[in-house]
Amino acid sequence: MADLDTTAPASGTAPSGRSSLRERTRAAMRAEVSDVAFRLFAERGFDNTTVEQIAAAAGLSRTTFFRYFGTKEELVLGRVSEFGRQVADALAARPAEERPWDALRRAFDVIAEPQTGEPGPPMDMIRLLSDACALMTRHWEKTQGWQSMLAPEISRRLGGPDPAIDMRANALAAAAISCLDAATDAWTAGGGATSMPDLVDQAMGILRESDDVPG
Incomplete structure (x- = not known):
């Protein structure tokens, strides 16, 4: 999975179509990371699965993980x-x-x-x-x-x-x-x-x- 950066541009307002695409991309990424996390939870247990492990399995950095989820x-x-x-x-x-x-x-x-x-x-x-x-x-x-x-x-x-x-x-x-x-x-x-x-x-x-x- 690519380590996508979906943060908004530093200035200006994106067209509504681009904003909608960004929201869809974010939702799809959250769903994919969630699926990866639940596979790991099933294999290792919730307490034994770290954010770092979830991020690595999803192809993300730890920092990017926290763009999508505040906590495990x-x-x-x-x-x-x-x-x-x-x-x-x-x-x-x-x-x-x-x-x-x-x-x-x-x-x-x-x-x-x-x-x-x-x-x-x-x-x-x-x-x-x-x-x-x-x-x-x-x-x-x-x-x-x-x-x-x-x-x-x-x-x-x-x-x-x-x-x-x-x-x-x-x-x-x-x-x-x-x-x-x-x-x-x-x-x-x-x-x-x-x-x-x-x-x-x-x-x-x-x-x-x-x-x-x-x-």
Whole structure:
């Protein structure tokens, strides 16, 4: 991989087309470095993989690595945010007549369903987060950020007020995320013996049975 320098010119304003190309180049480079890093994490473990090793494997200098990622942890947590956006997109795409709790459950398929065959990237992420204890607090903070992505669509389905003050939508989104967290914890503790979709069904089913969630 070439050691690209995508910094902006020292003066002047680049045309919008050039700026767009630079942004696409930066996004592509970040994705490529991320893929290299996750391969190394899988081989050596998160804690045993250094920034220098990631940069060398990606064909970058250490300095150039830090143009794309502020820290090694950002590689992982950035993907957590990406998964949140994927869940939010999946939720918005669910049938309009589907009840909110059911729509949330099906939106989580973008994370859960790869576990029906070979583990997919989201499940690799769960393993990584479980092995890298230092990331867990920040991972929790990131997943709580999913709530702000999911609540507006839930509020719309409930016919609620401003999503920012719709307690029902925020409570449902937070509860669903907690169910997903419980399912992933159980999946990790059990060594993946039970399929992730079944565990998410069980976790979300507990709340459906114990409380009258609008599912």
